[in-house]
């Protein structure tokens with residue numbers, strides 16, 4: 077029997093369980109929160125809940141029967157939980173709770189011992205993963221890389237891995253979308269997998285957190301945990317199974333189907349569940365959990381009570397928890413790894429105080445203990461770098477990784493120079509202060525900076541357009557129709573998004589919003605919608621600028637100029653990820669010119685290096701008429717709503733404050749409610765709105781035809797569209813304009829230096845890295 081329950085933002089499923097007899101089941105009258113929930117695996121793709129309707133951390137519960145009990149108050153739902161004796165009698169069903177991200181697959185399906193599974197399915201990494209062979213990686217991770225088709229390490233991964241394995245603290249700076257998560261994630265997972273058995277607590281003990289990853293936004297934290305969990309899950313795929321990374325929608329299904337097939341051949345029971353992370357004694361060898369704002373308190377407690385080896389968190393929420401959870405605070409004091417992902421952004425989002433508090437907890441005295449034997453201990457795992465290494469992480473010490481696509485050179489230099497006793501200089505930035513508080517063991521943490529010049533990735537086509545502020549809606553609409561594709565539009569304010577969204581909807585553009593004032597569930601839902609429609613538009617504030625790995629974002633539009641150069645780089649980084657092509661457009665109003673100039677100046681560039689996007693003015697004028705009408709409709713609708721709202725609001729507020737409205741006010745409201753002038757006014761607004769909507773509908777139904785085109789005689793006109801049809805360049809949204817990729821028709825440039833060369837040969841700087849598109 078299966079049922080679902082929902083409470084707060086955490087929606088869970090009760091998984092199919094054997095029907096328990098009333099006799100065996102214990103009627104506990106439990107609430108949903110008292111049930112033994114456990115984490116359920118989610119599709120890997122960006123970790124934001126594909127196919128789960130944008131849910132935040134899915135949980136499931138086994139061995140619970142849902143019954144409806146007749147009471148005086150009517151039918152009431154009760155939960156019957158099978159007690160322990162019953163479970164043994166029914167075959168000792170796995171009781172251990174899996175942690176976030178690990179699948180709920182039954183124990184017999186799980187890989188009990190990694191070395192055993194390696195024997196069962198020989199995996200020759202020299203042949204299968206030659207590019208990774210020189211790195212020390214746990215065999216399970218090699219399998220995971222192979223299964224995910226990550227055949228080549230990215231440059232930041234190549235640079236980071238050997239140093240991280242030697243125990244170095246690392247500051248890593250590399251372009252957006254270049255695989256930084258695994259650059260720090262692989263060394264952590266390697267260490268944890270290699271030491272899984274030695275750290276395994278007894279079944280009653282809570283797992284200590286060994287690695288803490290701090291991320292600035294909830295979405296990014298969830299994505300990182302999902303990325304690492306995917307790696308662990310792929311680690312237990314049988315050899316030869318591949319995860320389809322190019323198809324986010326099917327990735328996990330494919331993996332699970334293939335998994336079932338292979339199992340079937342081996343005369344084992346056919347299973348349909350996705351592979352679980354490697355397990356030991358029924359528990360995942362390594363567990364990764366995320367704790368972020370927007371999650372219910374009970375759920376967060378459950379996640380932490382199960383324990384996790386890797387905790388991914390946003391600083392604000394983590395600090396709230398730490399204050400109430402001494403055990404966790406103690407664990408943070410003894411971390412083995414600390415990661416700051418997008419450290420610079422954490423300061424921007426006002427997490428400084430929480431970050432500062434958390435970092436203080438991680439500070440510790442150097443111990444002179446023997447070097448932890450982690451790397452030398454296991455001969456099969458030792459590769460050349462480690463054998464050569466005389467370094468290592470001493471027992472009780474913590475290794476620190478700081479990653480971002482944008483960390484100033486000054487800061488990098490400071491970090492490199494300072495020793496343990498280094499004191500922050502007065503007048504440094506908040507980020508300087510914060511990073512200088514980090515407990516780097518190394519007097520010289522390794523700084524790996526392979527960020528491209530000017531912060532722009534080689535596969536990105538940047539463009540700009542100059543227009544009046546008032547025309548930006550029309551220009552945006554133009555771009556969306558002229559170059560259809562998945563488009564992320566950045567605005568500087570939430571109010572701006574609230575204004576633009578209904579206009580886009582009236583213009584029949586599938587647009588969604590993403591900003592901090594939306595509920596978490598809605599944020600994830602909108603992200604899912606954006607990901608599942610190749611023509612969707614996401615109107616976002618800079619909450620979406622960092623780290624989000626949404627596959628195949630074709631275009632990024634800076635509707636408003638970003639406040640900082642870093643924000644420009646990170647916003648652009650949502651497209652052209654992982655060596656895919658991307659396009660960005662900066663909309664610049666006359667009063668923004670100075671800001672743009674300064675912004676480019678701080679990137680060491682000039683504005684006119686960026687080519688202009690051509691605009692067909694005839695077409696633009698037609699679009700302006702539509703936009704204008706949509707705006708008017710929106711304003712009128714707003715007025716209509718506001719009229720109603722104001723009256724109700726006034727009365728409600730008076731009631732809440734227990735004050736009487738004066739008689740004039742009362743009678744005016746009553747008159748209006750009785751249908752006097754205001755009702756008439758409303759009616760007239762509503763008629764006007766209907767008329768305007770009908771007019772807009774008519775306009776939207778008309779094809780947009782370029783000047784000089786005859787749609788009646790397709791072979792005539794100054795631009796015969798028959799030729800376009802034959803050449804396969806026919807543009808359905810704007811008849812007469814060739815269908816082309818955004819960025820392929822840019823005009824006027826002043827290409828200079830390295831950037832110009834990169835554009836001529838986009839892969840020049842990535843000689844080592846050709847894996848993504850193959």
Ligand SMILES: Nc1ncnc2c1ncn2[C@@H]1O[C@H](COP(=O)(O)OP(=O)(O)OP(=O)(O)O)[C@@H](O)[C@H]1O
Pocket residue numbers: 225226227228229230233250251252253254255256257258480481622623624625649650653654847848
């Ligand atoms: N070695 C690899 N080969 C192929 N794809 C990879 C490899 N490593 C990571 N990826 C994929 O590349 C994409 C980008 O990775 P990731 O999100 O870690 O980038 P990032 O550098 O952190 O970006 P940002 O700075 O925007 O946060 C992900 O979809 C990831 O699965």
